[in-house]
Amino acid sequence: MSKHTEVQEYYGETLQSTEDLKTNACCTMEAPAEHIKAALSLIHDEVHSKYYGCGLVAPLELKGKRILDLGSGSGRDVYLLSQLVGQEGEVIGVDMTKEQLDVARKHIDYHTDKFGYKHANVSFLEGNIERLDELDLADNSFDIVISNCVVNLAENKEKVLAEVYRLLKPGGEMYFSDVYCDRRLSDELQRDPVLWGECLSGALYWNDFLRTSRKVGFTDPRAVKSNAITVENKALEAKLGDAKFFSVTYRLWKIDGLEDECEDYGQAVAYKGTIQHSENSYQLDDHHIFPKGKVLTVCGNTYLMLHATRFKDHFDFYGTWDTHYGVFEGCGGAMPFQSDRQSGDAASCC
Numbered sequence: 001m002s003k004h005t006e007v008q009e010y011y012g013e014t015l016q017s018t019e020d021l022k023t024n025a026c027c028t029m030e031a032p033a034e035h036i037k038a039a040l041s042l043i044h045d046e047v048h049s050k051y052y053g054c055g056l057v058a059p060l061e062l063k064g065k066r067i068l069d070l071g072s073g074s075g076r077d078v079y080l081l082s083q084l085v086g087q088e089g090e091v092i093g094v095d096m097t098k099e100q101l102d103v104a105r106k107h108i109d110y111h112t113d114k115f116g117y118k119h120a121n122v123s124f125l126e127g128n129i130e131r132l133d134e135l136d137l138a139d140n141s142f143d144i145v146i147s148n149c150v151v152n153l154a155e156n157k158e159k160v161l162a163e164v165y166r167l168l169k170p171g172g173e174m175y176f177s178d179v180y181c182d183r184r185l186s187d188e189l190q191r192d193p194v195l196w197g198e199c200l201s202g203a204l205y206w207n208d209f210l211r212t213s214r215k216v217g218f219t220d221p222r223a224v225k226s227n228a229i230t231v232e233n234k235a236l237e238a239k240l241g242d243a244k245f246f247s248v249t250y251r252l253w254k255i256d257g258l259e260d261e262c263e264d265y266g267q268a269v270a271y272k273g274t275i276q277h278s279e280n281s282y283q284l285d286d287h288h289i290f291p292k293g294k295v296l297t298v299c300g301n302t303y304l305m306l307h308a309t310r311f312k313d314h315f316d317f318y319g320t321w322d323t324h325y326g327v328f329e330g331c332g333g334a335m336p337f338q339s340d341r342q343s344g345d346a347a348s349c350c
C-alpha cells in the first residue's frame, strides 16, 4: 500500500476523532488569544472533533487576505481564518482524504450563516499537496499559505515547499505548524504506518528542513513558537529510542533580497502599535518582539520582513541600504528549539 493510501486510511477510517490518536504529536499546546478563542467557539462541534493540528496557524493582519490551507482536514483552521479574513477575504483548503473533506464541506452553509456572511468565503479542494501544480491555482496568488501538522506526512517535502513558493505573492508568507525531529530517522521507522500516521516518523530533521526551505527560495526561515512533544505511548516511545520531537510554527517569507545570513546595514524600526489584537507589541518570531514606540536595530532580513510585507504600514523605518557594517550580531546557529515544553502554555490536547 502506498504512503498516501495509508495516510488516507489513517485519517479517513482509523481515526474517527481526536480521542483515537495514539500519541500527543497532533495536539495543540498553545493557549489561544482571546479573539481566537471567540472565533473557535463559533465552529461546529463535528469539525472540532476531527481536528488533528499541532499548533495555532493564525497570524495577525488577515483582513481581506487570500489564504490556502494545505491538508485542511475537517476544516477547523479554514473556518477560523474565514472569520479573520472577513467577508472580502478567501480561504481555500486542500486535502486528499474524502471523509475529512466531506465533514468540512458539509458545514459550509452553517458557518456562512453563523459568521453573518452574504456568501461563503471558503472552499475545499480534493488534491495532493505534493501535486499542487495539478490544481487550478495561479502563481503569486495567495497572501498566506498555512498548514497544520501535514507537511510531515508528505513524502516529497521539497515539492510541497517549492509549490508554496510559486503560489505565494511577493511579500507573502507560509505560516505553518509541523512536527520536527532532532535527528534523521531510519527507513524502518518511516515504514511504520502508525508512527507515520501519528505525524512522528515523517518528521523532518530540523536542519534538513532549513536546508530544503532555503533551496526552494525561503532564504531565512523564522521559528515563531516551539513545544516539545512527549509522545506518551510506551510502545511507540520504545521504537523511537532517543529521538526527540518538537512541534514548531515557522514563517517562511517570499521576499526578494533576503540574504542567507543576517547582515547589518545600520537599520532600525519602531512599531506604531496599530496591529489589531497586538497593540502593545508585535512578535515577528521567537527572537523579535517589537514593543510599541521603541526604536530597535534590525538586520537587513528583519527589515525586509516588515517593510516588504503586509506589516509595512505598522512600522516607522530608519536607515538605508547604502552602508554595510558587517554581520548582524545575535542571530542563528544552534538547534532553534528548547528541549522542555514551553513554559506558560496551557496544553489543550487537540
Ligand SMILES: C[S@@+](CC[C@H](N)C(=O)[O-])C[C@H]1O[C@@H](n2cnc3c(N)ncnc32)[C@H](O)[C@@H]1O
Binding pocket: 007, 008, 011, 026, 050, 051, 052, 053, 054, 070, 071, 072, 073, 074, 075, 076, 077, 094, 095, 096, 097, 100, 127, 128, 129, 130, 147, 148, 149, 150, 153, 154, 199
Ligand atoms: C494531522 S491531520 C491535520 C489536519 C488539519 N490540518 C487539522 O489541523 O485538523 C493531516 C491531514 O493532512 C492530510 N494530508 C496528508 N498528506 C496529504 C497530502 N499529501 N495531500 C493532501 N492532504 C494530505 C490528511 O488527509 C489529513 O486530513
